[in-house]
Amino acid sequence: MTNPHLTLQGVSCQLPDGRLLFSGLDASFDVRRTGLVGRNGVGKSVLARMLAGQWPPSSGRLQTQGTTYYLAQEPCRDAGTTVATATGVATTLEALARIESGSVDAADYDLIGSRWTLRQDLEQALHEQGLDHLDASTPMARLSGGEAARVVFAGALLSDADFLILDEPSNHLDRDARRSLIAQFQAWPKGLIVVSHDRELLRHMERIVELSPLGLRSYGGNYDLYAAQSEQERADAERELTQRKAERRREERALRDQRERAERRESRGNRGVRDANQAPILLGRQKERSEVTTGRLRERQEHHRSVLDERVRLAAQRVDDRQAPVMRVDNAMHSSFRIASLDGVRLAHLSGATATVDLSITAGQRIGLVGGNGSGKSTLLRTLAGKLAPLEGRRHAWAPVAYLDQQLTDLDPTRSALDLMRGVNNERGESELRTRLAQIGIDAHAATLPSGQLSGGQRLAMGLAMAIHADPPARLLLLDEPGNHLDLDTLRALENMLNELEAALVVVSHDEVFLERIGLTERLEATAAGWKRTPC
Known part of the structure; x- marks a missing residue:
């Protein structure tokens, strides 16, 4: 056709x-x-x-x-x-x-x-x-x-x-x-x-x-x-919002001065009316005209004020539309503390050279787990998380570990985001938990819905928030294809968050741009000869 x-x-x-x-x-x-x-x-x-x-x-x-x-x-x-x-x-x-x-x-x-x-x-x-x-x-x-x-x-x-x-x-x-x-x-x-x-x-x-x-x-x-035009639009929107707010402040001052001048004129007129020797009917008409004039001025000012408010609202909406989500991080670990290890482990469901692995993870390490589909990356991650028992060897963890698989199976779809956040941290008040959720794109309404009704990206962001803001927070994040369900803005926010994070990180991803932007210290690749570690 x-x-x-x-x-x-x-x-x-x-x-x-x-x-x-x-x-x-x-x-x-x-x-x-x-x-x-x-x-x-x-x-x-x-x-x-x-x-x-x-x-x-x-x-x-x-x-x-x-x-x-x-x-x-x-x-x-x-x-x-x-x-x-x-x-x-x-x-x-x-x-x-x-x-x-x-x-x-x-x-x-x-x-x-x-x-x-x-x-x-x-x-x-x-x-x-x-x-x-x-x-x-x-x-x-x-x-x-x-x-x-x-x-x-x-x-x-x-x-x-x-x-x-x-x-x-x-x-x-x-x-x-x-x-x-x-x-x-x-x-x-x-x-x-x-x-x-x-x-x-x-x-x-x-x-x-x-x-x-x-x-x-x-x-x-x-x-x-x-990306370049969108970033320019974000900067333009923020600049316009600043200008609109400044314009509203200037106009508010002008309106206030205008109102005060009108009130002074009306006060002088009322004194003049009281002093004048006029018939009561004429005095009444003068008062009515003054009140009508004052009322019209008030209406014009209210209309002008609503126009200014609408301009600010539209400018703020454009900023909100362009504003990337924020994922705030609470860091507390500053050492070479050993967090987890796989010692002489033979992985379940695998055969060949990648079936065996020795791995030690310390604070601050960030490892990109790469290789073809079916090479055992997710199996290694699940074993490291304690979700899958090794056939041989030992898995150790000396600090809290958070694991988010591709299906986010640990997030109960019947519970709300707010309820799930309370479950991992009951020390923080509801207002702060709602703020944390809003920062990752889960607004007040979405925060109370069953989490199964949220988008895949919202559910992943929620899982990350639960790991980061848990009491105590996770010191090792294990992420299996975290970018699969994230929009571009949230993906950039995730990259920024991971760059600020001082906890250890092991991430499975096929997104080379993502891996390049999260500051990996090394890559662990599944090859025909086994697991190959390469410093970044």
Whole structure:
């Protein structure tokens, strides 16, 4: 199809609970590779589904020229889901099998259309994703997160849609798989909209569109251009807020002086009226005129004051929209204190050279745990956290350890963020705990919701806050792909927090930009020869 496009006209979305997620969105998406960014909870995933025709607008209109294919953030790996169903070809393959067995049902032929080579096409698509060991019948439940992500991306490519709309497609992918994904994006000849916080991936986009409470804004370039312009807008917004506040102070003084002059004139007029020898009816009319004049002045001043307040409010909203979250850190450990160790450990579920490990961690160390998908990084982290017992050897911990896995399984989804924070620190009052939560993007309303209703990024930020502000605080943070669910602003806030943190850190991540920015002291890499430590 020539000139495929998606156009939003005055689109809004109101959630079932009555909350307005976004409104008045006007935008057009063409075949340029487009990155859709924005803070967690602002509605990026809902907007992506809306663009794909899977979520109707509450008001406004979506115009679609061309076909779309939507890829959700988390691939389905439920029991019964196979590679064929995950890639969206199961029904067609079943029709093809029936025809090969002798079926002459017209419905089967309609299902296949021109896709007579679909079985071979699926094999080729899996091969291109490095998944030759899989076939159409392979259960998705057997696959790792990275393998599942590559399977569903193969399905997206097989769809041959005019627009691919992908929600966080690089989550769970290792470094090599991410590079392969970027190469395939660059080769994709049609429309592409990617919801992502992966800065390396966003650097290969041709356009960045940001969703915020103020609406949609398009930046005609890649992530680096967007980041530079966004930072400039943040500085401009803060400068405008300062100017608007100063303007309000000046105008308030002028209004006060004007009011005081009017009151003095009115007082002099009243004295003159009392001294004048006039008829009572004339005196009454003069008093009425004076009161009307004073009332009009008061109305004009109130209106002017409300205009000034609105200008300050709008300027503050622009600052809030651009203000990065803050993660404050309470540091207390300044030594080479030994925190944890793995002594002569043989790891469960692993074979080969990476099955054995010796590791000692002291205060201030920050280790990047790297390697391909399935190499044992998460197993090592779980053993270090005490969640998984080693087959041989000993695990020791001499200080509090906090472990956040990719699914955040230790965060009870039925309890609120405020309740969870109280559970780890009952020494601080509710007001301070609410302030800590607000600093990481969990407002007063969200703080009282069951944590399972929060976004993935909010839940991760909450887990970090619980570790940092626990009593006593964690002295070793073990993080498994912490950036997978964070928006760009919160990711930068996390980087800043980790740079200030004096507790030890072991982090699994495939995000090279993130690893470069958190001040690693060394890397521990899973290789064919075993675990290799390299100073940074």
